[in-house]
Amino acid sequence: MTDVRILGTGAYVPERIVSNDEVAAAAGVDDAWITGKTGIRERRWAADGQATSDLAVAAGRAALRSAGITADELSVIVVATSTPDRPQPPTAAYVQQELGAGGAAAFDVNAVCSGMVFGLSAAEGVLTRSGGHALVIGADLYSRILNPADRRxxxxxxxxxxxxxxxxxxxxxxxxxxxxxxxxxxLSGLIEVPAGGSRLPVDGTVLDAGLQYFTMDGRGVRNFVGDQLPQLVKGFLHDCGVVPDDIDHFVPHQANGTMLDSVFADLELPRATMHRTVTHYANTGAASIPITLDAAARSGAFTPGDLVLLAGFGGGMSAGLALVEW
Incomplete structure (x- = not known):
């Protein structure tokens, strides 16, 4: 099997900054409540004319510039998203078209907030067998599927x-x-969008009941992460032939700031720096790991030889782990 390397990173967030005050009123809470529960102070929401593929294309272009290659050199494009432009075709097809990467196979992966690590695995499988270059994008546009009155x-x-x-x-x-x-x-019922698929198509009754919105059992998700992630990480590091002391950096899915603090303590990675973007960008789904990885890389946080642990967890329920040697 041929080693696969990261040649470049990139990220994009919309221009519109949405404060806690802006989302608090309809949800029946205030800024202090949101900050205390989540560590989030603001987030970015897409403009009316933007779709998930637009965000993905912007991040993809930034990563291509970082890698020093052009889109026509790509052999595969993987878009990890749970908020596609449309049920069909794959959002990756729009990304391929917009980037001008006509020679690349393009497909989507949906593992919700673990999607980026699942996408990396899919792309690695292609490259280890056929070579070339892959563009893996995590992109989500959750603002379109949120119930403004649901404080959860x-x-x-x-x-x-x-x-x-x-x-x-x-x-x-x-x-x-x-x-x-x-x-x-x-545990698939902990996180879902009940309507919009083949089991429950959208109609007037569905819309009246608000079943087109994203739902989450917050307590169940916290229990899943607290119960599963530490043991999964411990087993993963053992399989990698490393010990917790070897990990220099931890780049987790940016689910919730207070949850991250609790989980990080339970992981017992004594030398690791945990990287966070949740305070200003909130939970960006499959985008959160690559956004945070890009921010850390561009800040100069990583040095050659550092071991970086990526950890995604989310709907499905699912978890994805990656060990990167910088």
Whole structure:
């Protein structure tokens, strides 16, 4: 198997800044309540004319510039999203068209907030067998599927996209050493959009009941993350042949700031720096890991040889882990 390297990173968030005060009134809370519960102070929401593919294209272009390659050099484009432009075709098809990457296979992955790590795994599988370059994008636009009166969800989410360009080991760059994917279908009801698919198409009754909106059992999600993530990380590091002391950086899904603090303590990574963007961008779904990775990389936080642990967790329920040697 050929090593796969990260050749560049990129990110994009919409221009519109949405404060806690703006989402608080309809949800029946205030800024202090949101900050105390989540650590979030603001988020970005897309403009009326923007779709998920627009965010993905902007992040993809930034990653291509960082990698120093052009779109026509791509052999595969993977878009991880749970908020596609349309049920069909894949959002990646629009991204391929807009980037001018006509030679690339383009498809979507939906593992909700774990989607970026699932997308990395899919792209790695292609590159280790056929070579070339892959563009993996995590992009979500949750503001369109949030119930403004639901304080459990509307306060948590923002819109954005992040991307990485991957290449084989003939290139220099951070090496993806190991990946692991997990799904827990018996817990699929914890996070869902009830309507809009083949089981419950959207009609007037559905709209009246608000079933087109994103829903989440917050307590159930916290219990899942608290119960599962520490043991999954422990097993993953063992499989990688490293110990917790070896990890220099932790880049988790930016679900909720207070949850991240609790989870990070439970992971017992004594030397690791946890990187966060949740305060200003909130939870951007599949975009949160690549947005945060890009921010850390561009700040100069990583040095050659550092071990970076990526951890996604979210709907499905699902979890995805990646170990990157910078």
């Amino acid at each position: 969800t509307v306060i948590l989410f923002g819109d954005g996209a992040g991307a990485v360009v991957l290449g084989s080991s003939v290139y220099h760059g951070p090496r993806i050493r190991h990946l692991a994917l997990h799904s827990f279908g018996d």
